[in-house]
Amino acid sequence: MGDIELPEVDVDYDEATFMSQLSIEQQENIAAVEADGQAIADAMAARGLQEQTIKAQLIYMSYFDGNRLNDFTPYVEHFAQDDEQLISSINADYSLDIDYDEFMRTYILVMNSTINEYMFTESGSKNSADLAAWCRNAYVSGWGYADNSFGERTGDERIRCADNVGLIMGYVRYDIENKTFTDDIVDMYYTEQGGIDTMPDIQGMGVFNGTGFGVYVGGGQVVFSSAIGGCVQQQALEYGNWTSWCTFDAVSYPQEVWDRVNELRSEEENEGE
Template sequence: MSITAAAVKKAAAVLLPKKKVRKAIGFAAAFLITLALLPVMLLLAMGHQLTKAEDEYGNIDFSQFMQSLSPEQKERFSQMEEDGKAIEKEMEKLGIKDMIVKAQIIYLTYFDDVHKDEDFFAEYCSLFKENDNEKLIENLGSKYNLSIDYSEFMRSYSVIVNVSINPYLFVNFDLKNNIDLSVWAENAYKTQWGCVPHTDGSLLTDEKYKALKEKYPQDITADCGKWLSRRTVDNYNLLRSYLWYDHESGTISEDNYPISDMTVQELFDSADVKGNIETLPQTKGIAVLKENTIGIYVGNGNAIYAKSAEDGIVKENISAGGWTSWFEIPWIQYGDEKSFGNEIKFEEYDAKKKNNLGLVQWAIQAHENGWGYVYGTYGNVLTESLLQDRAAVFGSEVTSYMDFIRSNWLGKRTADCIGLIKGYGWYDSKSGEIKVGSNGMADVGANGMFAAAEVKGTIDTIPEVPGLAVWSDGHIGIYIGNGEVIEAMNTLRGVTRTKLAGREWTHWLQIPYISYVEEKE
């Protein structure tokens, strides 16, 4: 595939000027690996797919590639990555995550020589509230005195969005859910995926197209060829491609998410929740059927499905006719967006100093976002590998509840009682990471926390200070004021909000690893 994007030229010029490097590992492959390192996560997905397709370049030793860069190139690389993260942070504040990749691409391509003061990224990102691409480019050019050719940009941008999957569109990649399935279908429709039999959502390369024609000569018609260099699926695989997609590797493979090999009708028969089309609920991500054709309901009366090699992915109103029934897909979880979100968002009182008021806000967001409970965890997203690790370390405290945990907490953030507190202490607001042992917060249990406290007392003497901890032997919670406590209660309950009175608390304490401050006036 030929990529002529301005972003490609820019990154190649900056990071791969050495002919011997390009010759050693293959220019195209080296460049794609370079893109994968940039903060442009959309390009990361593209890089994985194209690297896989262009495997004649062989395996690339990434560490060797990085060592080949000069100190100046490495410094430039680090600055690009840092700037990309700054853009991501500002766009999230503005609530326009779906525009992050566009903002990063434009910045990395055109803004080398633009002066950047303290307010640059906030002002730059605010311009992306404009949804009209032509007006956006015009506004950027005017504000920063840049000459950005709209047609050139759109050609470059189209290449990227048509072969890539924007991770910022999704609420939770670690948990297969109906909200993200709906987004997956919308993205396939908007970025004009094709419909080609026996394809799974990966890029349709010349080699793959040739192989399909040889293997399925009756199915691969002349219309299929027009989808070359785009992502393609067949009808059933629009659903299954979402299940098979792994965001970390950027690959779509049956090995990523094994599912039973049943027909569409067998899948419908296996569903516990279903009905005729007249009773269709307004639940995004529900499957709809007409004969052997399956579609994804995306709301507002519309379904998206892979129709034919001629039409590709289409959006059709249910009222257009033909749809007979609906069902909840057994392979995914259903709920609203809030049920699956796992981002940490809260008003931190002072990012430089851990304190009681920040802890209160931390606890409130954990409760509001439905954090679960797994013994030995402290706020990270629960993956299968993390679950297995905690089971190996803590035994029956985890293994006794494995089925429940997988059904309810996998893909969500989890903490145990002390982990809810330690997670706040270890949280780095700049990186969004929870780093064990950081910020002076000791890695102790509930009883160790109580023993280390210098200021404490019996529960009947608790002062009205939000952010105190409340304690009983082996358990700890966070007093948030007004007679209420937030605690990671147990595996079955998760993070809950309870009344102080009537619980088993025996003592209160000031957490020794944070400061105590008064509310801002």
């Protein structure tokens, strides 16, 4: 189920040591679980739903005990809908009785304990699509707000938190390969490109309201972290008093964005003549 953060221990206790203490039957059961988890990940990627891989694995591992599937293709199709419809259709098709609210509480807890490795499309670069996925994941995972935080687990409750700029900088600082946060980049540089009504419909665009930033995640929605509310939030673009859109220097954008920037600059030059 991904690379969920483990508690710190004072002894040299690794996976090999753990496995050596299990019976042959227990080892075989774990191997079967790992195989099913990988099969789900492969099927979700093939369907283009890789961001929801952990959700699919969690439901399967939690509720399909004694009912292993041989073909995961029909199963992953359920994840191309919203969460309530997802739980309802899985209950109907597999004769289960999953309580939606109970599952979502568990899912948020699991997601908050890790960084979803399946959300990244280009692990070798910092790009706008993955920035949007990062912010969506922070919202879904119930990240809190804390000053000078970038996505690390903080406080007594060990909840992932980020302040307003930290939500964006957390993505820039996150080393996907090593699954750690670095402090190589200290400052966030950005460029306001135009009024909010001129923003291209590209996921990962920055939005600005004069005091704080948000990230456009598609579907008319913006994700941002705010001390007001004390958490990472999502709201419709039209409700955030966003006045302009911007690009972040550490993030790469598709050519369509720069075409729009050039178009706006040409319009400004023509108006000035």
